[in-house]
Every structure is written in structure tokens, then in C-alpha cells.
Amino acid sequence: MTKTLADTLAARERVFVNCSHPMCCRSTKLDIQSLIDRLGPDHGSMHDDLVGLFKCSRCEAAGRDRRPVFFTCVPDYDGIDKARTRDGKPTVKR
Numbered sequence: 576m577t578k579t580l581a582d583t584l585a586a587r588e589r590v591f592v593n594c595s596h597p598m599c600c601r602s603t604k605l606d607i608q609s610l611i612d613r614l615g616p617d618h619g620s621m622h623d624d625l626v627g628l629f630k631c632s633r634c635e636a637a638g639r640d641r642r643p644v645f646f647t648c649v650p651d652y653d654g655i656d657k658a659r660t661r662d663g664k665p666t667v668k669r
């Protein structure tokens with residue numbers, strides 16, 4: 576199953592791009608909406624779909640070796656929690 580940028584946006588996931596250079600470790604929040612504007616909603620949002628698109632500008636500016644980036648995906652915990660508790664009113668039997 577492929578996950579698309581539209582899926583990621585719909586799930587309200589937050590995606591961070593991380594630099595794997597030990598001197599840097601920069602982490603940047605990805606703007607999913609602007610990625611969709613650039614690549615289209617059907618573009619994959621899995622690691623392999625995105626990894627070639629990013630490089631670390633801070634390492635580039637510092638003249639460090641280019642290291643691959645990796646992604647961290649943070650689910651929408653607040654939304655998940657609300658959805659879970661919305662229908663979960665306890666019923667008290669008398």
C-alpha cells in the first residue's frame with residue numbers, strides 16, 4: 576500500500592525532515608501543503624518517495640559531506656484522542 580501526500584495531510588500527521596550528520600542533526604518541519612502544491616496530492620509520502628528531494632541546507636552552507644536525510648512522522652495525537660473519547664462516554668447503569 577502506498578501512502579500519498581494527500582493521505583498524510585488528511586491524517587494531520589506532522590512530518591519532520593532530519594539531517595543525519597552528527598555535527599548538525601537539524602530537524603525541520605515539512606510543510607505538507609506546499610509539497611502537494613509542488614508535487615501533487617498523489618505523490619507518495621513514504622521515505623523512498625521523499626528522500627531524494629531533500630538535502631540539508633545547513634550542511635551545504637557549512638561545506639560538510641552530504642548525508643542522507645530521514646523522516647520522523649508524528650501522528651495527530653490530539654485528534655486521535657478526541658476521536659477516541661467522543662464516542663466513549665461511559666454509560667452508568669442504575
Ligand SMILES: [Zn+2]
Pocket residue numbers: 594595596599600601631632633634635
Ligand atoms: Zn545538516
